[in-house]
Amino acid sequence: MNIETEINTGSETRETTLVAKDLKKSYESFEAVKGVDFEVHRGECFGFLGPNGAGKTTTMKMIYGAAVPTGGKLRVAGLDVTRHEREVKRRIGVVPQENNLDEDLKVEENLLVFGRYFDLPKKAIKRRAAELLEFVQLSEKASSEVEQLSGGMKRRLLIARALINDPEIMVLDEPTTGLDPQARHLVWDKLRELTREGKSLVLTTHYMDEAAQLCDRLVIMDDGRVIAEGAPRDLVEEHVSPEVLEFRANPDALDKLAEIVESVADGTEHFGEALLVYTSDPEAVTDKVRESGVWVENTMYRQTDLEDVFLKLTGRRLVD
């Protein structure tokens, strides 16, 4: 009722399903999220990329009510998360980072009991559970114990569980972490199918290929802040040169090389025993190196990708 009117008269446009403005979360001893802004459009896959401790999971938790914002605004499906806690949770589906399936219940029972938390009618739950098991290819496991499932199957069951209430928005915290390549691809396929059906997906990941494969748009977070935003391809164009050359040699030679290519490179970076040279003219760079006569063990040439953007912006560190 007043919830409905709020959606219609809300300040955000119709396509926007999730809006954060100067969103903050601080705990007693530290600030996890230091004021972030983002908007998720209806039907898109929106990613949060960043090293561990960047504030991605905390941001996800604020969306699904496991953390209460300490500042700013967060509206999910048109509703303020602090004022309409239950109503927001009714409209979203959550795939948490750690498996929290109910091990006392069998596979199908997990979906049936979960559907009851949303007060769905019994028949509707039963029908939807069967459809969802089909969707995530677990129909033949319906009466198995959860602990007998593989990691990939558990993740798919979590996805099915998150869909039991037919949510407008799905929140996925590292949906493929710890899965083998086949299992990852299967999860990706399922997530793509969901966006095709018009669901909005919000996910965190620290796999660049995952972000590039799935996300229409993404933000890169670091140290509690959003440091870049855009479509994966635009981010690459905006922040790094189109091509990169990787030279491997001993450290002294690398220093010399960096000086030699300076005039034709857009940027260089030392990374262990390698020198990365970003450029839009790779031939000029290789010519320079060849002329110099510096001995190079190995040269690799590739197009820049999201990983280069990520490493450039967050510095060469992956915090664990």
Added chain:
Amino acid sequence: MGGVRIPALRGTFRVWQRNATIFRKYWKTIMFPNLFEPLLYLTALGLGLGAFIREGGINGLTYTQYVAPGLLAANAMFAASFESTYNTYVKLKIGRVYDAIVATPVNAEDVVAGEYLWAGTRAALYGTAFLGVITVLGFVFSPEALLVQSFWALLIPLILLVVGGMFSVTGTLFTSLISSIDLYAYYFTLVITPLFLFSGIFFPIEDFPSPVPEIAWFTPLYHAVNVCRSLAVGPSPYVLVDVVWILIFTGALALLPIRFMRRRLIS
């Protein structure tokens, strides 16, 4: 944030329903030891020890008549205590079942209230089974001194529901404060066992010198034992004091674990 949140009935019921669904699958396995244990006590103490105090009995009751209703109350305490300690801890910290539930329209406060209600239900179920057993045993083995003599005993399951809820509140309070499952040894050794021994189940605590009876009056199981014994032999109006004591104690503490558990589930 600030104030304590009041649980919603619907969410409370959903959590209760989840536990009931699981209980229905395993009830035969779970129920047997819980029924068997009080029978062991009844045999060892009622018949064994009771043989030595046959003369006169206690307050006009044979020793078995005296002990049996007290064991009903203790059984409810144990059922609710295991539920709200080990079982709740596993759902909170190990299986992370509560994390999954609070991401649905069911809130943290509903989870705790649902667990209270479930612990009470479980206590009432066990108690009803045990009540049935001792009623039959009385008819079969000592028809001249029935273990359950009054129709008021029909109210005992209801009382056990409340007693179970009460011990769920204290157990959940402890659970909401600890960070290691090993600490339950303290709860059971320092709280549950003394209550079991000094709440007038096996001997009248009133005969101890002051201040023991006064201390007993301020503990929860003492009142639960009084109510069960009175209902089994025919109540006195004084039972109402015990019932009111139980309700006030439970009501006064019930919101505290809700507050603490919410803090552990929602940051």
